[in-house]
Amino acid sequence: MNVAVLGLGLIGGSVLQALAAGGHRVVGFDADPATRATARTAAARARTGTRWEVAGTVRDALAGTDLCVLAVPFPALPSVRRELDGYLGLVTDVTSIKGPVRELMGGLRFVGGHPMAGKETSGFRAADRGLFVGCAWVLGLEPETETADWLELAALVTGLGARVVPATAAEHDRAVAGVSHVPHLLAAALTGAIENDPLAAALAAGSFRDGTRVAATRPELIAAMCGGNAAAVGEALDEVIHTLRALRTQLSEPDPVAALRPLLAPANATRSAWPPVPGDQAELPARKDVLLRLGRVGGWVIGVDRPHRKVTAMRPETDRNPS
Amino acid sequence: MNVAVLGLGLIGGSVLQALAAGGHRVVGFDADPATRATARTAAARARTGTRWEVAGTVRDALAGTDLCVLAVPFPALPSVRRELDGYLGLVTDVTSIKGPVRELMGGLRFVGGHPMAGKETSGFRAADRGLFVGCAWVLGLEPETETADWLELAALVTGLGARVVPATAAEHDRAVAGVSHVPHLLAAALTGAIENDPLAAALAAGSFRDGTRVAATRPELIAAMCGGNAAAVGEALDEVIHTLRALRTQLSEPDPVAALRPLLAPANATRSAWPPVPGDQAELPARKDVLLRLGRVGGWVIGVDRPHRKVTAMRPETDRNPS
Numbered sequence: 235m236n237v238a239v240l241g242l243g244l245i246g247g248s249v250l251q252a253l254a255a256g257g258h259r260v261v262g263f264d265a266d267p268a269t270r271a272t273a274r275t276a277a278a279r280a281r282t283g284t285r286w287e288v289a290g291t292v293r294d295a296l297a298g299t300d301l302c303v304l305a306v307p308f309p310a311l312p313s314v315r316r317e318l319d320g321y322l323g324l325v326t327d328v329t330s331i332k333g334p335v336r337e338l339m340g341g342l343r344f345v346g347g348h349p350m351a352g353k354e355t356s357g358f359r360a361a362d363r364g365l366f367v368g369c370a371w372v373l374g375l376e377p378e379t380e381t382a383d384w385l386e387l388a389a390l391v392t393g394l395g396a397r398v399v400p401a402t403a404a405e406h407d408r409a410v411a412g413v414s415h416v417p418h419l420l421a422a423a424l425t426g427a428i429e430n431d432p433l434a435a436a437l438a439a440g441s442f443r444d445g446t447r448v449a450a451t452r453p454e455l456i457a458a459m460c461g462g463n464a465a466a467v468g469e470a471l472d473e474v475i476h477t478l479r480a481l482r483t484q485l486s487e488p489d490p491v492a493a494l495r496p497l498l499a500p501a502n503a504t505r506s507a508w509p510p511v512p513g514d515q516a517e518l519p520a521r522k523d524v525l526l527r528l529g530r531v532g533g534w535v536i537g538v539d540r541p542h543r544k545v546t547a548m549r550p551e552t553d554r555n556p557s
Numbered sequence: 558m559n560v561a562v563l564g565l566g567l568i569g570g571s572v573l574q575a576l577a578a579g580g581h582r583v584v585g586f587d588a589d590p591a592t593r594a595t596a597r598t599a600a601a602r603a604r605t606g607t608r609w610e611v612a613g614t615v616r617d618a619l620a621g622t623d624l625c626v627l628a629v630p631f632p633a634l635p636s637v638r639r640e641l642d643g644y645l646g647l648v649t650d651v652t653s654i655k656g657p658v659r660e661l662m663g664g665l666r667f668v669g670g671h672p673m674a675g676k677e678t679s680g681f682r683a684a685d686r687g688l689f690v691g692c693a694w695v696l697g698l699e700p701e702t703e704t705a706d707w708l709e710l711a712a713l714v715t716g717l718g719a720r721v722v723p724a725t726a727a728e729h730d731r732a733v734a735g736v737s738h739v740p741h742l743l744a745a746a747l748t749g750a751i752e753n754d755p756l757a758a759a760l761a762a763g764s765f766r767d768g769t770r771v772a773a774t775r776p777e778l779i780a781a782m783c784g785g786n787a788a789a790v791g792e793a794l795d796e797v798i799h800t801l802r803a804l805r806t807q808l809s810e811p812d813p814v815a816a817l818r819p820l821l822a823p824a825n826a827t828r829s830a831w832p833p834v835p836g837d838q839a840e841l842p843a844r845k846d847v848l849l850r851l852g853r854v855g856g857w858v859i860g861v862d863r864p865h866r867k868v869t870a871m872r873p874e875t876d877r878n879p880s
Contacts (some may be wrong), residue, residue: 309814350761350762351762352763352764353763369762370759399756401756406760408757409754409760410757412754413750413751413761413762414760414761414762414765417747417765417767417768419804420746420747420768422800422804422820422821423743423801424797425827425831426735426796426800427796428735428827428831429823429827431732432833432853432854432873433724433728433854434733434735434736435736435832435833435855436693436722436852436855436857436873437673437695437733437736438737439675439692439736439737440675440771441740441741441770441771442737444768444770444771445740445743445771446831447767447828448763448764449824449825450825450828450829451825453822453825456817457814457815457818460808460817461808461812461814461817462814464809464813467808468805468808470750471805472805474750474801475802477746477749478794478797478801479798481742482795482798485783485784485787485790485794486791490780490783490784491632491781491784491785492780492784494779494780494783494784495776495780497745498776498779498780499776500748500752501746501748501772502773502775502776504751504752505744505773508748508751508758508761508769509761510758530756531756532756532758532759533759534759550755550759
């Protein structure tokens with residue numbers, strides 16, 4: 235395919251390099267001239283056949299492409315959206331909020347996307363063509379989505395080694411609020427334990443390191459993703475605060491050790507059973523209802539047969555009665 | 558030294574192997590016969606000169622030793638304490654709560670210890686003689702502590718490659734409540750995001766993985782350490798809940814993205830400055846006040862000169878005016 239990638243940060247840069255390595259003709263653009271220069275230098279150093287181009291304007295990047303991947307941060311999407319007026323190719327994005335982006339993209343051939351990949355580092359220099367191998371990549375399915383468009387993107391994304399998870403924007407936003415957005419807020423809150431406390435900072439070890447890792451993410455990115463998904467994040471955060479208050483109550487019991495144990499056992503069982511084990515592989519018809527059900531039970535797509543409108547799916551081990 | 562290690566789980570097994578590899582004569586004991594058998598088999602396979610023995614009783618393990626390392630879980634300490642009546646050697650422990658252990662060990666030559674090392678796995682099979690290289694290892698300094706005993710242990714522990722951090726039991730318990738105990742409770746609370754939600758479990762990625770890692774720790778161990786340090790953990794948890802409620806309030810603002818940013822920026826700065834960078838190396842007199850101050854400003858001991866009662870210390874970069 236001929237693909238434009240707008241925004242060359244960690245995710246955009248990785249998409250650019252992964253698609254180029256996969257044999258696609260890719261043109262990148264970034265609003266920052268220094269980032270464009272970095273991307274051009276990296277292209278010149280890449281092996282023949284895995285190179286990309288870097289355009290000087292959005293218009294030049296889009297010219298002649300079938301697909302545009304929007305990899306700019308959520309707050310930058312509205313201004314980029316205006317430059318897409320009249321674009322006839324397929325459009326997707328990689329932001330971590332899908333409901334508001336869906337509204338913004340009305341009038342385009344749009345399928346929302348979200349690769350569940352990231353690092354606490356950012357920028358083109360952190361980009362990695364292998365970033366998406368084995369990662370979950372949500373592709374949005376809505377009443378207005380053309381199934382053919384969805385399958386085209388799903389074929390591209392499975393080609394990068396990702397697991398394509400079908401979900402509606404609402405389902406996605408609720409799920410990632412708990413597993414991705416709230417963890418950033420907990421990490422931020424946990425850093426308070428070492429603030430102005432050098433002894434605590436010297437004693438902090440593995441549980442602090444891992445529990446706070448994503449607090450090193452740029453604060454404007456955390457604010458954009460949590461604030462952009464505020465309703466769902468608020469509900470998920472309420473649940474966590476509720477659990478923590480229950481644990482706090484147990485700490486004040488006469489025998490806190492005995493009181494805490496029954497609250498901690500289910501968490502241990504849940505975490506020990508994660509990540510979910512893939513079960514059977516299955517050929518499924520590429521119907522919206524079938525695909526959405528697959529996502530809801532925890533399955534994903536690993537291959538696409540576009541001529542026959544079928545997908546190869548991994549169903550979770552726990553799903554014994556699939557459609 | 559001749560050392561007894563009572564309790565051969567992850568930490569005890571690692572201490573046993575690290576001391577044996579360091580040329581000490583070490584005898585281990587565990588109340589579980591299967592663990593003793595595992596430790597004996599591993600000893601037989603170890604290289605000559607790095608082997609340890611495994612005794613069949615506590616009495617046999619203690620016979621002829623200068624030091625006893627208590628590596629049993631906190632709830633098992635009272636019964637082991639009774640078997641130490643009349644023991645004339647030095648006693649230390651490795652549990653993550655120091656105040657209650659200090660009380661329990663009255664009448665012995667005791668210096669409390671806590672290596673800030675661990676994994677979510679446990680048991681002798683997970684033991685690793687290199688576990689303590691570079692890790693912080695608190696050694697308690699109280700009014701009743703003999704400085705000579707403290708220096709003897711500090712020499713042994715720095716010999717394992719650990720950073721010895723001097724602190725009182727109260728200082729230790731307050732610091733680890735925030736950086737070690739509360740993270741386990743946050744991890745447990747965060748697992749709720751995927752409970753009965755296969756889609757969320759399939760989308761959970763790096764931030765969930767790291768934020769919940771320690772929830773896989775055995776729940777009775779988490780309950781014992783948090784419940785055993787209930788007062789300090791309660792205070793630290795209150796602070797985290799307070800921060801989370803402030804973040805929750807910002808999520809309900811008309812512009813949550815703008816509202817969240819100023820709360821997240823300090824957390825980013827704090828996490829980005831961690832772990833602390835060691836500053837100057839210094840020779841310090843081994844006086845309790847000097848050592849405790851070193852711990853409070855975030856420094857640690859890397860070497861001990863027992864004849865001259867001096868220590869080699871790393872002072873933090875931020876400490877420009879040391880004693």
